[in-house]
Amino acid sequence: MELAMKSMGVMGSMVPPSTELKGSVPGNRGIWVGILCELAEFALMFLAYAWFKYTHPEDFHRGPAMLYTACGVANTVTMLTSGYFAVRALLAIQRNDRRSARNWLIGTLLGGLAFLGIKAWEFSWNIDHGVVGTGNSFVAMYYYLTFNHLVHVVWGCLGLIWVILRNEFGAYSAEDHEGLEAATLYWHATDLAWIVIFPLLYVLR
Amino acid sequence: MDTQEKRVTLVWLALVALTLGSAWLGEEGLPVVATALVVALIVAAKGLLVIRHYMGLEEEGSRLRSVMRLYFVVVPALILVAGGTSWLAA
Numbered sequence: 001m002e003l004a005m006k007s008m009g010v011m012g013s014m015v016p017p018s019t020e021l022k023g024s025v026p027g028n029r030g031i032w033v034g035i036l037c038e039l040a041e042f043a044l045m046f047l048a049y050a051w052f053k054y055t056h057p058e059d060f061h062r063g064p065a066m067l068y069t070a071c072g073v074a075n076t077v078t079m080l081t082s083g084y085f086a087v088r089a090l091l092a093i094q095r096n097d098r099r100s101a102r103n104w105l106i107g108t109l110l111g112g113l114a115f116l117g118i119k120a121w122e123f124s125w126n127i128d129h130g131v132v133g134t135g136n137s138f139v140a141m142y143y144y145l146t147f148n149h150l151v152h153v154v155w156g157c158l159g160l161i162w163v164i165l166r167n168e169f170g171a172y173s174a175e176d177h178e179g180l181e182a183a184t185l186y187w188h189a190t191d192l193a194w195i196v197i198f199p200l201l202y203v204l205r
Numbered sequence: 206m207d208t209q210e211k212r213v214t215l216v217w218l219a220l221v222a223l224t225l226g227s228a229w230l231g232e233e234g235l236p237v238v239a240t241a242l243v244v245a246l247i248v249a250a251k252g253l254l255v256i257r258h259y260m261g262l263e264e265e266g267s268r269l270r271s272v273m274r275l276y277f278v279v280v281p282a283l284i285l286v287a288g289g290t291s292w293l294a295a
Contacts, residue, residue: 025269026261032269039276046280050287057290064231073228077221084217087259091209188259195251196280198224199244203231204288 031182035189038152042193045148049141049200056137061205063138066131071122072202075115076194082111083191086184096174098167105164105180108187112157119150145197152190159183216258223247241288245281252277 025032053060089104126132133143163183166172172180206214227247230240253274256262262270 025267036272043276043280046283050283050290053287054290069228069231073224076224080217080220080224083255083259084213087213088210091213185260188255191259192252192255195255196248196284199227199231199248200284200287203227203244204241204284205231205237 027182027185028178031185035185038186038189038193041148042196045145046196046200049145052137052141059136059138063136063142064202064205066129066135066139067142067202068122068125069202071118071125072198075118075122076198078111078115078118079191079194082108082115083188085111086187090177090181090184093167093172093177093180094174098170098172101172101180102164102167105160105167108184109157109160109164112153112160112187115153116150116157119146142201145201149190149193149197152193156183156187156190159186213258216254220251220254223251238288241285244288245284248284249277249281252280 085104085107089101089108092098092100092104131139131142133140160183163172163180166179227244230243235243256270256273256277260273262273264270
């Protein structure tokens with residue numbers, strides 16, 4: 001995570017930037033190390049999901065029906081919309097429109113906060129309906145995947161707050177917006193993980 | 206709205222439509238393998254759209270783009286296998 005924060009310009013670094021990949025990779029090399037680590041972590045969880053689905057088919061067959069599907073759909077649409085706002089923020093700063101970039105970034109952050117709000121409400125609904133972590137292997141997997149994803153959304157929100165503040169102080173321009181781009185890339189990676197999690201938990205039986 | 210903005214807006218609409226399609230599948234109670242197949246294709250399509258249009262990995266021959274795209278071939282394949290095991294167990 002420290003690497004990801006450095007990549008967004010949150011922490012100073014004594015390591016000179018690699019020029020080898022500049023221009024050929026969106027954002028910077030550091031954020032891509034963070035993104036690939038995040039996706040590798042989720043890949044292991046998806047393998048665990050497949051294993052438990054194989055060994056406990058009955059739990060996974062009944063599992064999605066125990067969940068509030070509308071919350072999963074709302075979370076997915078919110079995440080995709082927030083990702084769209086992040087792209088619009090990047091396009092705005094690329095034409096040096098800082099004000100528009102700020103508005104799109106705030107929209108992105110609000111999307112992230114809405115995602116967290118929907119998840120909190122869903123967890124509360126789960127508890128009221130007996131969907132608790134000790135229930136069965138599907139429910140345990142559901143909490144394991146969604147809590148892990150939640151942590152990444154929180155990190156992403158913190159990164160977005162940081163780039164909103166930096167943008168306010170004029171840190172980004174059409175020529176130099178590496179930190180802003182890195183934050184949006186991390187956000188899209190979190191979106192990618194959810195794109196897989198949603199059907200695994202709410203659709204596949 | 207310029208061309209790029211129009212393009213990403215269309216991609217966003219496509220992603221939302223694919224999500225709603227997935228949710229509909231879950232409610233329809235189709236055969237397990239058919240659901241797994243369509244879900245795997247939808248996950249691959251959504252992942253590849255985000256990688257290309259949201260993350261900007263468009264450069265031909267980029268190793269990073271290949272790795273990211275491979276992820277959205279391997280993971281949907283895993284979904285298909287997971288769906289297949291349920292079918293075998295049934």
